[in-house]
Amino acid sequence: MERTLLQWRLLPLLALIAAIVSIFFASPRSFQETQGNNKKCSLLPHDHYWISSKRIVTPDGLISGSVEVDGGIIVSVVKEVDWHKSQRSRVKVIDYGEAVLMPGLIDVHAHLDDPGRSEWEGFPSGTKAAAAGGITTLVDMPLNSCPSTVSPETLKLKIEAAKNRIHVDVGFWGGLVPDNALNSSALESLLDAGVLGLKSFMCPSGINDFPMTNITHIKEGLSVLAKYRRPLLVHAEIEKESEIEDGSENDPRSYLTYLKTRPTSWEEGAIRNLLSVTENTRIGGSAEGAHVHIVHLSDASSSLDLIKEAKGKGDSVTVETCPHYLAFSAEEIPEGDTRFKCSPPIRDAANREKLWEAMMKGDIDMLSSDHSPTNPELKLLSDGNFLKAWGGISSLQFVLPVTWSYGKKYVVTLEQVASWWSDRPSKLAGLHSKGAITVGKQADLVVWEPEAEFELDEEHPIHFKHPSISAYLGRRLSGKVVSTFVRGNLVFREGKHASDACGSLQLAA
């Protein structure tokens, strides 16, 4: 009798003590304390936790093990064999098993069109798509928003528009245009305001307040950029006579007509011209410290050869291509299907093959989306007029599975994907606290299942604003994003976003 009574009194007491102890150890620090009083930034109520995976992509190769995140920073990376129970007993462990844990993607080339053309995309939808695609940082292009980002005042408008509306981290490129290119104090004030570098066009951009630059503008721009050690990104096409003038004699619904209006000689001519000033970026040169990055290379022949040659001579030059040039070929673009229109254009299958070879050899340094959406009406989908439709591919959410799916044939490794999408882009943009799973870096991470296949059908949730204009619709891809972490915040998990937009602005200091 006495024993039962004792049990009755002691048991609840013991249970209470156990509950208090377990609460204390399971949630080590109050979430509110550590997340700037905002519980809604993350789908995970922990600030200090471990992530385990059998496939973690680190700079030292693929490991099976665990990554410890505390306060948004990677504080340890431990191989499975070295991971002792004592290390994890006090904190949450998320075990992703066979899913791959990789640094989050850094997309250095996206047009979010905000402010001013947010009906084309906008910061909320664009960054939600990024998070759902495993992109943890993107750098927004200075054109297609209105006004273009070409001065401290117009950068300020971007910053205002992005506040509390971005779900991943966002930086900005400024525009190098004739108005500021020959005015070093104007350029300096734009760089002082925090743009990560500049972007210019060697042909008409299609946007009225973003005129093209000539080689003198570019040369002057580089001399200012040298002081800041920031890059110039260049859209390298130059208008030359084409095989057909304006296509008026030809069928505007045929992709071949459009292709003939922008031949490879446009890229080659621009790159030849551009590389006449990049010798200044060599060590000891007048623009040492500046760097030239050629965006969205399409021509894998003469244009690429010129770039390789310049690199060989010590010019500070890099080049990117985009998933659409690696996934599609001119031969397969249906008549009137303007979803595939972009510039420079998607070329033939033999060129695509050469682009992949250059990726595998390391001659092309990195990838970017060049997500350049518009209002569906401007894609002229029912007309199918390639000559009049808006040029730009919508892809932001799909770049990881597209790279993986189309790279399978070439036996692309996970380490290469991380190099093309995280390491190299972080260096280009000067985002040195990002881009790798190593101690001290920000915990920008993507968890994904390379083997999981899915169909981009009507049922697939697409977060960018106008899914109907994406050339990827209807494709079957492999590589499903499971979770995305931005500075330790779990911003996306299994189709769901954290409710608040807690991305931070990445301004150059």
Ligand SMILES: NC(=O)N[C@H]1NC(=O)NC1=O
């Ligand atoms: N203005 C703009 O976004 N242009 C982009 N679209 C495209 O296809 N190539 C570009 O440079």
Ligand SMILES: [Zn+2]
């Ligand atoms: Zn461009």
Ligand SMILES: [Zn+2]
């Ligand atoms: Zn672009």
